Amino acid sequence: MTNIQFPYPEPPAFGKLLDIAPGIMWMRLPLPFRLDHVNIYLIEDGDGWCVLDAGIWDQRTIDLWEAVLAGPLAGSRLTRLIVTHHHPDHIGLAGWLCRRAEIPLLTSQTAYLACANLSLAPGSPQDRQFHDFYINHGTTREVADQMGTHGLDYLRMVSPLPNTFLRLLSRDMITIGARRFRILTGDGHAPEQVMLYCDEDQLFFPADQVIAKISPNVSVWPNEPDGDPLGHFVRTARRIRDNLPDDVLVLPGHQLPFTGLHARCSELVEHHDRRCDLIGEAVRAGPMTVNDLVPVVFPRELDLHQFGFAFSETLAHVNRMLRRGELTRTAGPDGIVRYAASGRRKAEDDI
Known part of the structure; x- marks a missing residue:
């Protein structure tokens, strides 16, 4: 990481605002997970502030927002909320904030519909398909039962969405105050994840697509068990590296702002x-299940929440290797799927 620099080495305390560029404020909100925060940005928008992401739906986050609205933002207004993707730490409080501030929601169609399907349809994680997804890849029935009931509890940390939204599409241009931003979208971490790029001021808001010191989670989920999110993620990383300047100020969804975009994408x-x-x-x-491979890829001890992400990310790598011809897949009489080395690798044009 020798080419990566951190111009703002100290983050703001939870619920505090930090000026990091003219008309740009950075705020952090807490998360009840090992990754304990999410970054929120406020962009000056005429006589008010456009908000980028909302935080998760819990009482602590609501209380912090109320304190910000009554404190440093008292006398100011919020103009609109842009949500980058459907994960609860970003979209969770969107409905509440839009109603509280009487502002519109702007996001990708995929983010809106994925949130409505996954987070606001609470019965779906208990479906037989979800249970069998884990069993077929080698977990015990106990773990599969736990994953179906409590392993994805965080998905429900989402307030009801507004009934309407404005769709953001890749290559759209959006004016926020005096700035013009190009809408980019990325895939792999979340489908059609919205990113903002201001060429004039060299500002890049990649959400969770590019983070300085951790790799964004890239997972296969039960509703798309044969998907290739890792291929999508790698393509997006290369496209960002090849099409944006290296000296932009990167303002990510987690951890610190940084410079050195090209090096980080390559890493x-x-x-x-x-x-x-x-x-x-x-x-x-010899042949191994995804469950067998989790400790190979993630050798540390994992709680149930972490295991769910680790399992799904391990499968993302397996599916990528299947696409490249490096692995073969067989299902035994017990229905358990195992993967073996093929001894070859397919040539690819772009991945």
Whole structure:
């Protein structure tokens, strides 16, 4: 990370605002997870402030927003809310904030519909499909039962969405105050994740697509069990690296703002290549399930919440390797799916 610099080495305290560029304020809100925060940005918008992401739906976050609205933003108004993607730490409080401030929601169609489907349809994680997804990839029935009932509790930390929204599409231009932003979208971490780029001021808001010191989660979920989100993620990282300047100020959804975009995009691609190599080395000893491979990729101890992400990200690497021809897949008489080394790798044009 020698080419990556952190111009703002100290983040603001939860619920406090920090000026980081003319007309740009940075706020952090807490999360009840190992990754304990999400970054919120306020962009000056005429006589008010456009908000980028909302935080998760819990009482602590609501209380912090109320304090901000009654404190540093007292006398100001919010103009609109842009939500980057459907994960609850970003969209969770969107409905509440839009109603509280009487502002419109702007997001991608995928984010809006995915949130409505996954987070606001609370019965879906208990469907048989979700249970069998874990069983078929080698977990015990106990773990599968836990994943179906409590492993995805965070998905429900979302307030009811507004009934309407304004769709943001890749290549759209949006004016926020005196600035013009190009809408970009990325995939892999979340489908059609919205990113903002201001060429004139060299500002890039990538949400969770590019983060300085952690790799964004890239997961396969039960509703798309054969999907290739890792391929989508790598393509997006390369497209960002090849099409945006290296000296932009990167304002991500987590951790610190940084410069050195190209180096970080390359590091993320290399990181996932190394994880694929670990899987390839492990299966040379014999066929393995995704459950067998989780500790190969994530050797630390995991709680149930962390296991769900680790399991789904391990499967993302397996699916990528299947696409590249590095693995073969077989299902035994017990219905359990196992993966073995194929001894070959397909050539690819772009990944």
